[in-house]
Amino acid sequence: MTKHITITIQKIQISIILGQCSQRCGERDSTDVQVHWSVVVLSLAYCRPVTIEFEFQSEIIPLQFLRQTNFHITKIEIFLVNAYKVQPALPILLYTTERTLCSCSVRNLPKHGSCSAYAIQLSKQYIIIIIIINSMAVVEDNRPKVALVTGICGQDGSYLVELLLSKGYKVHGIMRRSSSFNTGRIIHLYDDPVLHQSKNLVLHYGDLSDSSGLTNLINTIKPDEIYNLAAQSHVKVSFDVPEYTSDINAIGTLRLLCAIRACNLKNVRFYQASSSELFGKVQEIPQSETTPFYPRSPYAVSKQYAYWIVVNYREAYNIFACNGILFNHESPRRGETFVTRKITRSVAKISLGLADCVELGNLNAKRDWGYAKDYVEAMWLMLQQEEPQDYVISTGETHSVREFVELAFKCINEEIVWKGEGENEVGICTSNGKVRVKVNPKYYRPTEVDLLIGDSSKARRLLHWKPSVSFPELVSMMVAADIELMKENPRA
The missing domain is CATH 3.40.50.720 (NAD(P)-binding Rossmann-like Domain)
Structure with a gap:
């Protein structure tokens, strides 16, 4: 059953949205699941409220975030919550167009207290993560402001x-x-x-x-x-x-x-x-x-x-x-x-x-x-x-x-x-x-x-x-x- 979640986040503006993706992935109780997600990268460069809608058809959600932006990434913070138990085999990969920025499992994710990321909990399901990129203030020619x-x-x-x-x-x-x-x-x-x-x-x-x-x-x-x-x-x-x-x-x-x-x-x-x-x-x-x-x-x-x-x-x-x-x-x-x-x-x-x-x-x-x-x-x-x-x-x-x-x-x-x-x-x-x-x-x-x-x-x-x-x-x-x-x- 498709889940629709709409949230409003203060002090964050969408920096880029990269369309829809679909693939066969994940495994739980020997059952393959179909995953659909919208790729969202958030930037703290501006401060204004936004509303973001997510659509999921999965209990395990692997994500690949592709970056196509002029902002210089200085820090990536991730937060993932499990409604029941941690799934240690769940990998999370972050890519740019050139190289992998980060690859980690649930176990090495930072704790909630050290994050400024947001998470949406699905009843009896794993939690989708929202990755917030703290970016440098830059102008069009990529020099610092x-x-x-x-x-x-x-x-x-x-x-x-x-x-x-x-x-x-x-x-x-x-x-x-x-x-x-x-x-x-x-x-x-x-x-x-x-x-x-x-x-x-x-x-x-x-x-x-x-x-x-x-x-x-x-x-x-x-x-x-x-x-x-x-x-x-x-x-x-x-x-x-x-x-x-x-x-x-x-x-x-x-x-x-x-x-x-x-x-x-x-x-x-x-x-x-x-x-x-x-x-x-x-x-x-x-x-x-x-x-x-x-x-x-x-x-x-x-x-x-x-x-x-x-x-x-x-x-x-x-x-x-x-x-x-x-x-x-x-x-x-x-x-x-x-x-x-x-x-x-x-x-x-x-x-x-x-x-x-x-x-x-x-x-x-x-x-x-x-x-x-x-x-x-x-x-x-x-x-x-x-x-x-x-x-x-x-x-x-x-x-x-x-x-x-x-x-x-x-x-x-x-x-x-x-x-x-x-x-x-x-x-x-x-x-x-x-x-x-x-x-x-x-x-x-x-x-x-x-x-x-x-x-x-x-x-x-x-x-x-x-x-x-x-x-x-x-x-x-x-x-x-x-x-x-x-x-x-x-x-x-």
Whole structure:
């Protein structure tokens, strides 16, 4: 009896389907069986859901997969499950048009936990395997994709370069010249001898204020993808240096877009790191791609210009350019001057007896906090789509600074209670009565953004993206990392 199975797999796209095959094969209880199957090879090069239909007329299914694709195979993972007992004599052969890639029996197949393959179980029958090929990102001439990342030494840049290298990209990064090394977040990559030898990671001195330097670099490396993550990204600081903030964040983005046009790169794809600060004095809750902007800081205003110039160049010059409106995203690599990292560093110091309390500004400010590593995946996904669009990336949850503080102290087994109001409010540890949190008005912003919460339903629907780390997990991760950091270097 013919079995029809239809499945939907997330984050996988069919790379090739090679028609129907039919042959006499296999033997069970001295009975020959007729086998029909569709040959399917899956590639992780793109991320979009697909539906695959299999048709079987057998209890034992030997498979021969022929490869006719431009992708370079870097790894093959196989998974086969038996409904009852393992059939040790069942061979599985994988072929290319030139040579056998793999030949193994059921016994040497990797275990389920080490596989990212999928299997379909047929009642009282053996299981069909689906082979997933993890492939390098290549373009039509079979060379690795080339990406240019500005802000490569920042939190997002460091996670993004790790992601791109894992996908086989050749990555060029722009870093500002400094009297001291500022490559701390990527030093594990920068010092990797394999990467040096392969030249898959190359750093260049540069700045978004230097239009000729940007144009020369882009013309030299001719990137397939550009990720503009560089910015003066501190909101409070933007009130002190509004002109510099605007020059880097706003005009710097324009300089990159002009360089793309000057170099006549018709197929390049451009990602612009936008910000939830665009929404500022929010006009609706939650905020989506259609929510009106109301920026409340020089930083947010500069990001609004960058957002609209990206849209304009996309429409006027047909550049594949996307804005990622990313809500707050944190990690152990977050800059030390940002409130979340300031909290976790202070909690770590308190746990080790290196400090007594932390001073903060607005405890009631509410933000939508996610994990930075999740968010850089969304950046990459935007540039893998057929059409350029703008996306909100967020968790859809909002938490106050006060909640962040309470969770952080719980990580060191201290419970915080609050006493007083406004500037006189303090957070006190219930177990020892010590003041752990004080409010200092110098940390207030001239114009405050009270509430941000994003609606990322478009990204979840079209990119099939979703956050993987919860708010409590994020706080715990950051506190644990800072405790280890302080143990190694108390002056860090």
